[in-house]
Structure formats: structure tokens, C-alpha cells
Amino acid sequence: MNLPVIIKFVIDLLAVLLLALGIKGLSKVKSARDANRLAAFAMSLSVVGLLSYYLGTSGIAVQSWIWIIIGSIIGSLFGAILAKKVPMTSMPETVALFNGCGGMSSLLVALGVAIFPISGGQENFDFFKSLINEVSISVSIFVGAITFTGSIVAMAKLQGWLSTPGWTQSKVRHFVNIVFAVASLIAFFDLINGNTSSIWLLVIVSSLLGIGVTLPIGGADMPVVISLLNSYSGIAAAAAGFVVDSQLLIVAGAMVGAAGLILTQVMCKGMNRSLVSVLFGGSLSAQSTASSGSGEYTNITSCSVEECALTLEAANKVIIVPGYGLAVAQAQHTLREVTKKLEQNGIEVVYAIHPVAGRMPGHMNVLLAEADVPYEQLKEMDVVNPDFPATDVVLVLGANDVVNPQAKNDSSSPLYGMPVLDVQEARTVFVIKRGMSAGYSGIKNDLFDLPNTSMVFGDAKKVLNDLIGELKDLGVGEK
Amino acid sequence: MSFISLLWVLLLGSLLGLELIGKVPPTLHTPLMSGANAISGITMLAALTLIVKAEGNVPLLIIGSVSLGFALFNVVGGFFVTDRMLAMFSRKPSNKK
Numbered sequence: 151m152n153l154p155v156i157i158k159f160v161i162d163l164l165a166v167l168l169l170a171l172g173i174k175g176l177s178k179v180k181s182a183r184d185a186n187r188l189a190a191f192a193m194s195l196s197v198v199g200l201l202s203y204y205l206g207t208s209g210i211a212v213q214s215w216i217w218i219i220i221g222s223i224i225g226s227l228f229g230a231i232l233a234k235k236v237p238m239t240s241m242p243e244t245v246a247l248f249n250g251c252g253g254m255s256s257l258l259v260a261l262g263v264a265i266f267p268i269s270g271g272q273e274n275f276d277f278f279k280s281l282i283n284e285v286s287i288s289v290s291i292f293v294g295a296i297t298f299t300g301s302i303v304a305m306a307k308l309q310g311w312l313s314t315p316g317w318t319q320s321k322v323r324h325f326v327n328i329v330f331a332v333a334s335l336i337a338f339f340d341l342i343n344g345n346t347s348s349i350w351l352l353v354i355v356s357s358l359l360g361i362g363v364t365l366p367i368g369g370a371d372m373p374v375v376i377s378l379l380n381s382y383s384g385i386a387a388a389a390a391g392f393v394v395d396s397q398l399l400i401v402a403g404a405m406v407g408a409a410g411l412i413l414t415q416v417m418c419k420g421m422n423r424s425l426v427s428v429l430f431g432g433s434l435s436a437q438s439t440a441s442s443g444s445g446e447y448t449n450i451t452s453c454s455v456e457e458c459a460l461t462l463e464a465a466n467k468v469i470i471v472p473g474y475g476l477a478v479a480q481a482q483h484t485l486r487e488v489t490k491k492l493e494q495n496g497i498e499v500v501y502a503i504h505p506v507a508g509r510m511p512g513h514m515n516v517l518l519a520e521a522d523v524p525y526e527q528l529k530e531m532d533v534v535n536p537d538f539p540a541t542d543v544v545l546v547l548g549a550n551d552v553v554n555p556q557a558k559n560d561s562s563s564p565l566y567g568m569p570v571l572d573v574q575e576a577r578t579v580f581v582i583k584r585g586m587s588a589g590y591s592g593i594k595n596d597l598f599d600l601p602n603t604s605m606v607f608g609d610a611k612k613v614l615n616d617l618i619g620e621l622k623d624l625g626v627g628e629k
Numbered sequence: 630m631s632f633i634s635l636l637w638v639l640l641l642g643s644l645l646g647l648e649l650i651g652k653v654p655p656t657l658h659t660p661l662m663s664g665a666n667a668i669s670g671i672t673m674l675a676a677l678t679l680i681v682k683a684e685g686n687v688p689l690l691i692i693g694s695v696s697l698g699f700a701l702f703n704v705v706g707g708f709f710v711t712d713r714m715l716a717m718f719s720r721k722p723s724n725k726k
Contacts, residue, residue, distance in 0.1 A: 169668060170645055170649060172664070172668075173646070173649045173650065173661075173664070173665065173668070174649050176653075176657060176660065176661045176664050176665075177649070177650070177653040177654075177657060177661065178657075179654070179656065179657065179718055182657060182660060182715045182718065183712065183715040183716065183718070185664075186660070186664050186708060186711045186712055186715055187708075187712070189664060189667070189668055189708070190667070190704075190708040193667075193668070193670075193671065193673075193704055193708075196671070196674060197673065197674065197677065200674050200677055200678070201677070204681045208681070208682075210681050211681075211684070211685065213685060213690065214680050214681050214683060214690070217680050217683075217690045217691070217693060217694040217697075218677065218680050218694070218697065220694055220698075221676070221680075221693070221694035221695065221696070221697030221698040221701070222697060222698070222701055224698045225697060225698035225699060225700065225701030225702040225705065226701045226702070226704075226705040228702050228706075229701060229702040229703065229704070229705035229706030229707070229709070230705050230706065230709055232702075232706050232710075233705070233706040233707075233708075233709030233710040233713065234709065234713075236710065238713075238714070241659060241663070241710070241714070242659075244663075244706075244710060245659075245662060245663045245666055245707075245710075248663075248666055248667070248670075248702065248703045248706050248707045248710075249666050249669070249703070251670075251699040251700070251702045251703045252666065252669045252670045252672060252699070252700060252703040254696075254699045255670065255672040255673065255675075255676060255696045255697070255699040255700035255703065256672045256675070258676070258692055258693075258695055258696035258699065259672060259675040259676055259679055259693075259696050261692065262679050262689050262692040262693055262696065263679065265688075265689075265692075266683075266686055266688070266689045278632075279632070282632050376662075377662060380662055380665060380666050380669065383666065383669040384646075384665070384668075384669045386669075386672070387669050387670075387671050387672045387675075388639060388642070390672050390675040391635075391675070392635060393675065394674075394675045394678045394679070395635075396674055396675065396678070397635065397638045398671070398674065399671055399672065399674055399675055400635060400638045400639050400642060401638055401639075401641070401642035401645070402642070402668055402669075402671040403642070403669065403671065403672075404638075404639050404640075404641075404642030404643040404645075404646060405642050405643070405645055405646035405649065405665075405668070406646065406665045406666070406668050406669040407643065407646065408642075408643045408644070408645075408646025408647045408650070409646045409647075409649065409650040409661070409665045410662075410665065411647075412646075412647060412650040413650065413658060413661070413662055413665075416658065417658075503656075508659075510658065510659045510662065512656050512657055512658035512659040512660065512661075513659045515656040515659075515718075516659055516660070516714050516717060516718075519717035519718050520717050525718065528656070530654075
């Protein structure tokens with residue numbers, strides 16, 4: 151072993167260690183920010199390690215430097231700009247976009263190696279070694295392409311650029327996807343047999359497969375898909391690690407792949423969906439429109455903002471249940487003002503955060519933190535559920551399925567078994583909502599029919615602004 | 630590296646990933662996902678290798694450079710956006726004036 155090899159080995163080892171510590175640290179609120187920086191540092195360290203290794207051994211041609219600099223500057227610049235500009239509410243689609251680009255990168259590497267086999271490393275031709283090489287190239291392309299097209303479709307759907315086309319809900323889609331999958335398998339074997347041109351077939355059909363699998367999935371399930379695709383991009387990176395013979399890539403890719411799978415599992419649990427039904431079941435609303443024939447509301451009580459303000463003023467304990475609708479209306483800051491007023495009046499205010507509130511686990515925490523809500527006031531579902539019977543007023547803001555009592559009471563409901571917030575146990579429930587439209591699941595919400603529930607119709611931000619006005623008139627929070 | 634030892638690396642890496650993520654509060658799932666996502670941009674190393682080993686092959690250089698660009702877009706964007714999210718969590722002591 152010569153010196154550059156030893157140095158690279160040490161740096162790689164250090165980078166893996168720091169990346170692992172980074173991921174570990176990201177799991178605690180206190181250390182998360184430093185851990186993220188640590189991981190970023192580890193990544194730059196790995197680049198330094200790789201470049202110094204090549205400088206010390208084969209040297210790096212000027213031409214290579216030029217292309218390295220061009221690629222780095224453009225990629226980093228766009229990444230940094232997007233990361234600074236994107237609003238917090240669009241976080242899920244941003245992660246999807248970044249993720250897709252990671253997949254694209256793995257795909258391109260494999261494609262490059264496949265078309266122009268790189269010299270070095272394989273001086274003596276070895277059948278076993280070339281087989282491994284071809285398999286890892288194929289895996290890298292297959293997974294990379296699915297990650298890319300799947301993520302782009304997911305992003306487009308979350309942005310509202312793409313709706314779920316009706317035909318994708320029919321059974322035909324399974325047949326189409328199976329055809330794509332079989333075609334990629336054929337291309338794969340053809341490639342191993344030495345037919346290099348079939349690599350293009352592999353690229354095309356696996357891209358189509360990524361689209362075909364993601365397109366039928368409804369908006370509600372998208373976070374799960376993004377998380378799964380995040381896992382895939384790790385797998386694609388690991389496969390690319392086999393292609394260029396880099397342990398560091400394999401370790402880091404495998405870690406991300408495993409992490410993504412765990413996260414996906416957690417999200418599925420929170421939404422009471424199995425991964426299989428997310429991937430192959432199509433959009434949930436399409437399934438349930440047929441089954442929920444009893445979807446008529448019989449006992450809706452609507453009330454004015456003024457009544458709502460009066461009830462709030464008399465309360466001792468208030469629980470806020472924020473949902474994605476709040477984020478869409480960009481009303482988290484207005485909400486914070488309302489709760490500030492209530493707190494000044496000595497009313498205890500707590501936010502009940504369902505595990506999948508917002509559009510990703512933890513998304514709502516980020517949005518509320520952005521509005522300066524103290525971290526201690528955010529309570530997780532299991533912690534807050536026993537508190538509802540002792541609560542005077544619950545404000546449901548843009549949440550729907552996560553407060554549907556059907557999930558507990560009605561075994562025929564598609565929601566049955568999903569963990570929900572027991573808001574109906576509280577004395578009074580106000581649901582602030584634009585209209586009677588159903589939630590993501592498309593299922594009727596029994597909560598709205600209950601006698602202690604009142605609907606306040608209107609845009610969340612406008613209602614909250616009116617509420618501030620009413621509270622002011624009542625002299626709440628002014629001393 | 631022999632293929633078998635690379636497989637070991639893959640296996641141990643996966644186990645490490647499973648173990649590391651096991652106990653995360655839901656609060657941090659979105660930042661964690663975005664942080665992990667940034668790490669998956671580690672393919673930038675593969676892209677760099679490709680460029681260094683291209684030996685003047687211009688199409689390969691271009692493919693490598695584009696790949697590097699995509700990977701860095703993922704890495705830089707991912708870490709920045711994660712930092713932005715986490716900055717909001719750590720800001721909380723300041724608003725208790």
C-alpha cells in the first residue's frame with residue numbers, strides 16, 4: 151500500500167464515521183442542526199479525499215478540472231438558490247426534486263461507464279468481474295431512472311401541475327407496469343449477454359416504469375412515495391458505488407436506503423396504510439367514493455366567528471389541531487397571534503400534532519416553528535389524546551381525516567384503525583373549513599355531525615384575522 | 630476490493646442505517662428525510678471518478694460533468710434546506726423575552 155491509498159482509506163473511514171454520527175445527531179432536536187453541518191462537512195471531506203487520491207496517483211488532467219468546476223458551480227448554485235428561495239410549505243416537493251436529481255446522477259454515471267468503459271482497475275479481463283460490473287450498471291440505471299421520473303411525477307403532483315388521470319385508476323395500469331418491468335428485465339439480460347445498445351431500452355422502460363407506478367398514487371399518499379424514492383436514491387448510489395468500486399459510496403448509499411425504508415414504514419403506520427396498498431391500490435379517494443354511500447351530513451351546526459371568540463374567551467384550556475389546510479392558507483403566523491392573545495388572558499394553549507399532520511411527518515412542526523410557536527406547546531398525539539376530555543375548546547384548522555372518529559368507531563370505514571386525535575371528547579369543537587368538501591381520503595367526517603361540533607366556514611387566514619378582531623373587541627389579551 | 634468484501638460493506642452499511650434511524654421523534658422526520666436525501670447525493674464521488682478517468686474522452690467528460698451537477702444540486706440544496714428547517718427549531722429560546 152502506498153501513501154495516497156492509505157490517506158484515502160483514512161479519510162473515507164473518517165467520512166463514514168462522521169456521516170453516521172450526522173444521521174444519528176439528526177434524530178435529536180438539540181443536536182440536529184450541528185449534525186446536519188457535520189454530515190455536510192463529511193461530504194466535502196470525502197471529495198477532498200477522492201481528489202487528493204487521484205492527485206497523488208494518476209494525476210488529474212487540466213481538462214478534467216475544467217469539467218469538474220463547470221459541473222460543480224452550476225449544480226451547487228442552482229441547489230443553493232432553490233434551497234434559499236423555496237417556501238416552507240413546498241418542502242415535500244422540494245425534497246422530491248432534489249431526490250430525483252440524485253437518482254439522475256447515479257443513472258448518468260452508470261450510463262457513462264456502460265458506453266465508455268473506463269480504463270484502469272480491469273486490466274486483466276475477468277468474466278466474473280465484468281458480470282458484476284454489468285449487473286451493478288443495470289441496477290444503477292434501473293433504480294436511478296425510477297427515482298428520477300418517479301420523483302419528478304411526485305413533485306409535479308404535489309405542485310398541482312399534474313392531476314391523477316382517470317385511466318390510471320383502472321386495472322389496466324398493473325398490466326402496463328408489468329410490461330415495463332418485464333421489458334426492463336429483458337433489456338437487463340440482453341445487456342449481460344453483451345448487447346450494449348439494449349442499455350437505452352433499459353433507460354427508457356425503467357423511466358416509464360417510474361412514471362407508471364407513481365402517476366396513479368393519490369396526493370395523500372405522496373409523502374410515502376417520496377420517502378420510498380428517497381430510499382431508492384440511496385440504493386442507486388450504492389449501486390453506483392459498485393460500478394466505480396467505492397466503499398464509501400456503498401456505505402453511504404446503503405445507510406440512506408435503510409433510513410428511507412424506516413421512515414416510509416413510520417409514515418405508513420401514521421396514515422394507516424400499508425406500503426403495498428399505497429403502491430398498488432391507486433388513489434384512496436377513488437376507492438372509497440363507491441363504498442361511502444352514507445356520505446350525507448345530517449346535523450351540521452355552523453356558527454359565526456363572534457360566537458367562536460366568545461367561547462374561546464370563556465375557556466381555560468384550548469387545544470389547536472393544525473392541518474395542511476392551515477399551511478395552504480399561510481395562516482400559521484395569524485394563528486400564532488390568536489394564541490398569543492389567548493395566552494395573555496391566562497388560557498392554556500397547546501397544539502396537537504398528528505404524526506402525519508401537514509404532508510410529511512414533522513412537516514407541521516417545521517411550519518409552526520417558522521411561526522415562532524414555542525416547541526414545548528407542540529404535543530404529539532399520544533401525549534395529548536388523554537387531555538381532550540378536560541379541554542374546553544378545540545380549534546380544528548385545516549385538518550380533516552386525522553380528527554375523524556370513524557377511524558375508531560366504524561369498522562367498515564377505510565380509515566378504520568388509523569390513529570386519530572380524539573377531539574370529539576372536548577366540550578366544544580370548532581372546525582374552521584372552507585366548505586364541506588372531504589379530506590384527502592375523500593371520506594365523510596363524522597365529527598362534523600356531532601352536537602358539540604360547530605363549523606366556522608371560511609378561509610383559515612381570514613377567519614383567524616376576524617377572530618383576532620373579535621378577541622380585541624372582547625378585550626382579550628389587552629392589559 | 631473484492632466483490633465479496635463490497636457486499637459486506639453493503640450489508641453493514643444497511644444495518645447501520647436501520648440502527649441509526651430507529652428512534653427519531655416525528656418532529657424531525659422531514660428534516661431527517663431531507664438530510665438523508667442530501668447524503669444520497671454522494672454519487673458526486675462516482676461522477677468525479679468518471680471525469681478523472683475520462684482521459685480526454687469529451688462525451689464522457691460531459692456526462693460526468695452533468696452527473697456531478699445533478700449530484701451537487703442534490704447535496705448543496707439538500708443540506709441548505711435542511712439547515713433552514715432546523716434553524717427554526719433552534720430559534721425558540723429567543724422568542725421567550
